[in-house]
Amino acid sequence: MDVVKTAARLIRAESPSGGEAPAARVLMEEAEALGFAPELDEAGNVEFAIGEGEHEVLLTGHMDVVPAGDPGEWPRPPFGGEVVDGELWGRGAVDMKGALAAMLAAMARLAAEPPAGRVRFLAVVQEEVGGLGSRFASERLQADAALLGEPSSLRLMRGHRGRIEVWADYEGRLAHAARPQLGHNPLPELGRFLAALEAFETAVHPDLGEASCTPTFVGSEPQATNVVPGLAQVCIDYRFVPGEDPEAILERMRLIAGDASVYIPETERSSGEVKMRYPLVFPPYLVEADHPLVKTALQALGQEEAGVWWFTTDAPYLASSGAVVLGLGPGDPELAHTTRERVATAELEAAALAYERVSRRLLEVLNGG
Template sequence: MTQANDHDTMESVVTLLSDLIAIDSSNPDLVPGSPGETEIADYVSRWLDRRGFDIHRLETRPGRPSIVAIARGTGGGRSLMLNGHLDTVALNGYEGDPLLPVVKDGNIYGRGAFDMKSGLAAMMVAAATVANDSHRGDIILALVADEEYASAGTKEVLRQFSADAAIVSEPSYLEVTIAHKGFVWFEVTVEGKASHGSRPDLGVDAIAKTGRFLVGLDRLSKQLAAGYGHPMLGNGSIHASLISGGEELSSYPARCTVSLERRTVPGETPETAEAELRTILAEVAEEDPDFSYGLRRVQSGNTFETQLDQPIVQATLNAAERVLGRSASLRGEPFWTDCALLSERGIPCLLFGVDGGGAHAPTEWASLDSLWDVTRILTETVRDFCR
């Protein structure tokens, strides 16, 4: 691109990002009454339709649309999906006006600036730029709902669309993310027997019984910290997140419930994590015949890992080196992303996005230099992979 075209493209991506920040797309599953993705889905649909993309609106759940926009190739090339989420976390608690994009000191501020409307703007401009050229493979934009809660948008997209590879443009500080942890949520319920506090002969204290399980849980936590470590992600972990039990001070509690989170690394699965807990519970039950329990797996997300020799990884690394003038770093993330869903469907993928900070925080920003770099790197990656 010429210097004039570079300037025009930079203005285009900053303008687009500003428009996206100004739209309230906070997730109603996080804060009831929030508007969700309808308005921002309408906006990106119009923007991409004007640039010749075929627009598909997926809305199994009314008011929670995802948009798939496709620039068809001439044939015989590889298809690439660029994935990004339309929703943000809540606006309340943000310092200042969360819907007013502010450019200051080389950054752009506003709710979603970092997580992840910067990625949306970069991938939309990159795809539109390459769509104007000759390309053999299809360029697919998946602009999805609900990533911040249950990833329903990407799940809905993958029921109808696929690609030869994918890039999720979540923020990654201009580093190429090729692995992340998974998670499993469990609920352990320990049963006691209610009675008046004056009748210990009739009551069984479910909270006290739960303490024996928590001792075993602490032991497991230490074992995980000292055990197998993934080269990028480190060790798996487990912690008790919530606990509830009892009715009143003068009664023996009939039930105590503990909610747990297990963070997993490649090689660990929801099934292996459940087996760990069942071992602890069985050991307590063997020692204490009055120990009665139930274990329920609530929700899980698998780990993600891709190999360096995947063509999409090499295409992204090569583009990054050309744009940045240096080799891009590789990273693993401790949190879960939609990369896991894409990988489960057999789509090689990675995560790559801007520098900045403040995700889910009172102040959120993205670096404009990194926004420009990500836009250029995505443009070159799409062009190389799809032609």
């Protein structure tokens, strides 16, 4: 198969979180053309497997993409899937339709000479909004190892920090801004909380680095410029590392938040027949540097050391099935979510070969070879 053409088709199949069906159809068509029998599960994930045996390697990634923003800000149309000067442009080129196309090509190569064991392809929904697809699939997955195609410039990755979304609500009392003494303005209290957060102590992990505490949103209700607000809110994006407890972080924020209600909200997501509700806590993930499967993958790739991502992924949910999750994806991660998103076509082709090579070697080791 032509991995670049498949990736371009996927980019043209717009698939926001919750609307992955167009990308799923492309993957189904491409897989069927290769002789596979892909299926959609109850959540809308695309899945099929090759080979037989006791051990299994999973090739996985997500179909959804973040919004493209103003198309006029893009050098190339965000959903055009254009190849220019050896680079494929568009939303999802890096994050992560390019990886899905490369994984599909790797499956074709593996099927031509089946390894001793199973290799499963899994393309999931809603990674960008909490991981419903991987959370659902992990309940039945039985893979020993997983290759997750989030962008890494084809460097092996072994983990990342987690994320907690914390909100603080300050209650006020409405009044005319010309007579503020008749109400209660919550904004000064919120401002003092923001100032206190600048000195908020964060943990440091030897592999994942320092946790971070970043206010990302401030709002008030009603949104009128001549009214003392009845509510002021701030959202804090806290990136945490293993050893930190989300509840303990929450309690520490409450100590400096005054009279605010400080909490981690829950979200409810649905896809197909599946509905899930979960708090906005996205765990960290880390495989030890000396894990045998890390060493195996590094040897297969000819690399010396695995890195870590600076963003969160579906790895914790996939790992809950018992799989050792390793990261490997084409594309510069710093181009993800930007208007410059693009990936070198040569890197897509190299990714297909890398997924095949690493899958074969992992199965050899899992089988005692």
